[in-house]
Amino acid sequence: MEVRAQARYVRVSPRKARIVVDLVRGKSVAQAQEILRFTNRGIAETVEKVLNSAVANAEHNNHLRAESLVVKKAYVDEGPTMKRIRPRAKGSAARIRKRTSHITIVVAPREEA
Structure with a gap:
């Protein structure tokens, strides 16, 4: 019996979120919560919320x-990218890409996983 939780449109690039999500994949819930509590990354708090939501579900x-x-399972998919413009020299412009992520965590009983 797999149970999942998902956080969509999180304002962090998928590359940064994957670093944290890779730490908890395959671990027990208690161990994963402890790892996330002491991980020194901004997105760790959001990943912990998704994990707690999956456990509550x-x-x-x-x-x-x-x-x-x-x-x-724990994975991060790329969400839509917000595109912004930053003025540059000589009247030109540079594109700023504000990336978003969809974070999904699937928990299952120990025998099934």
């Missing part, structure tokens, strides 16, 4: 125990 909707859950 598993407990409430599927009546699973949090102690038996493992992070089965």
Whole structure:
């Protein structure tokens, strides 16, 4: 029984978010929460919220125990990019790309994962 949670349109580049998400893939929920709590990256707080949401979904909707859950899948997809213009020399312009991410975490009971 897989249970997932997703945070969409998070204002961080996917490359930066993947660094943090790679740390928790395959770990138990308690271990993943501890890693995220002490990771010195801004996006770690958001990833922890998504993980806690996935655990709450598993407990409430599927009546699973949090102690038996493992992070089965964790991945970051690229969201839409907001494009902005920055004035440059001689009347030209430079494009600024403000990237967004979709963070997905899937938890499952230990036997299934």
